[in-house]
Amino acid sequence: MKNNHKITSFGKVLAVGAAMALAGTAAQARDLTVVSFGGNFQDAQRELFFKPFAEKTGKPLLDEAWEGGYGVLQAKVKAGTPNWDVVQVEAEELALGCADGIYEKLDWEKLGGKDSYIPGGATDCGAGHIVWSVAIAYDGNKLTEAQPASWADFWDVEKIPGKRALRKSAKYALEAALMADGVSGAEVYDVLATPEGVDRAFAKLDELRPNLVWWEAGAQPLSMLQTGDVVMASVYNGRITGLNRTEGTNLKLVWNESIYAVDSWVILAGAENKDAGQDFIAFANAPENLSKLPEHIAYGLPVKAAAELIPAEFAVDLPTWPENLAVSVNLDVDYWVDNSEELTERFNAWVAQ
């Protein structure tokens, strides 16, 4: 009898404790959580958009960093209530997630209408935030004799001897290989759409394999260039300009045959703070706020009115500067949405050999 009494009272304590714990988590609403790609880019975003927005609304704003990956977002939405609200995503993740219904549809009336964006910058689920490029970079102080001007030069180990670094992904590596093999930027995706074209790209990668080093995080190629581990690398353009300004390096960027794409803000489906998220996107993408970004990091702006406000001294370093844009290739999102899985598998198998 006594034992029994103890068991029941112990059970009561457990039940009360559990109830209190649950109530504790339920009562505490999560603050607006904004997620971007980290590094000095997110540092700039924090100063320009996150802190001022929190001050304006009088409510805290949490910011987190992620490294991309569609599976991460999909798992969060599938789990029920996601713990992120606003996320900055790459074009491919935007297209996949919008088709799969894991993002909220944006209220374009609040965002100034789709016409205020450059083509590809405004979609049902995403509001473009930056235009960025993957381009060849080298150290101007080290490569004094011959400099690269195209992917063909990147592949030419006789003209410029030494190791080269490429991003470890089928995306960008296959395009670069085809352009090095003489395919023009305008025709790259037509060639890649055929099985022979894909074989051709892999064959071209085979040629450079002994001289190739792979990178995964955006900061890696910069340190490889600085230490002299590689003579050339594909890089995210914004980081080069940033490093030159802050550390006085003389890294050079090759705009010719660079590949550009738009990153966008999305709101995860079922997000707790979706209205605040919508307000945040409107605030961050407002021309007077957004136009300050290129001072900190050299990314172009997909909002037309914001692009016009950029001082000329910064505008020349952006992927959207007309002279740069004219020699660049637009990343074909539809192609990668269709073929990413198959080509990534083949690429990984090729790398693992």
Place this chain on the structure above:
Amino acid sequence: MTASSRFRSPGVRALILIAPLLVFLGLFFVWPLVTVISQAVSDPAVSRVLPQTAAAIDDWDGEGVPAPEIQAAFRADIVANTDEQAMGDVTRRLNSSKSGFRSLMGKTVSAVRETPDIDLAEVDKRWADPVFWKAIQDNASPYTDAFLLASLDMERDSSGSVAAMKEGTSANFTILMRTLWTSALVTLCCLVIGLPYAMIAASVSGWKRAVLLGAVLLPLWTSLLVRTAAWMIILQDNGIINQSLMGIGVISEPLVLIYNRFGVVLAMTHVLLPFMVLPIYSVLITVPGNLMSAAASLGAHPVRAFLRVLLPLSLRGVISGALLVFMASIGYYITPALLGGAADQMISSVIADYSIKSANWSMAAAIGLILLVLTLALYAVYNRLSRDPVQAR
């Protein structure tokens, strides 16, 4: 019946006492395991969202374009579906089988919703290609062995028999073999260092034993990530080893110690060494210290005494240690990712790729299941050998 009588039977009382344990095991062990296993062999996305199509396409012969009834069923399923995310699952599954379904389904769904009886070949000419219909047929059943086969680089060909995938399309099997090979190397290295170490630790006493055991246990109390990062600092081109070797003039160019198999095996051996030393040590301290002297007094050379007396007696610990190290190794992720090159990645990194990047949970689960089966098989061996040391010898 009084309240107390319910708890009178000792069995019931015991059950109540271990109830928290059972609930914990069920929630955090059995349930996830069952989920993973079922994910690996099933994907009900297509059969759930396209039920009429799945039923109609079942006995299609795969020749030419499917009959109008099948196409009508497909259109009807699209119109009937209201769950965007479920349709997304279907698209992802189909695109995984046949690249191109992403854009094709997006286009088709919006066209069919607008005009329910539209001719599919008019929406997109790809619908005239049987390959795309074949992908739907292949995925119509909620149960499939395709993921398990694909994790070993195999697939079913058009006649339905198991065949190897085209070379160069997938490297799962290569990476699985590499994982086993790396783990075997690490186990061997741990054994070569750990066995003498445990013997010395067991033969000394007092503070010497405390220091030797402390040196093994200390790494166990340090985070894996910290230890791996420490190796990065030591091994890199301008790290401690290369700088001192170059400083004393032994080498002029830095040795490549990191981003290759050497770095991975070295760091994993360091991390896993305690799992080899401790089981051997625990067996050895039960061995009477005078056995070696007895062997010597009977005229055995020290080497012979070691081989015939001490080694067989420590064998049970060696087997436990080796299996522990091997089983822990095959799941390693962080260390190869940070210290290995592209050709040193192990199978866990493939699982991470499938789940984080492509959201292909079934493939991630299938490879996980194969790892689980391997580990269970090894565990069965371990169990047998450690239970019956006499037969093991």
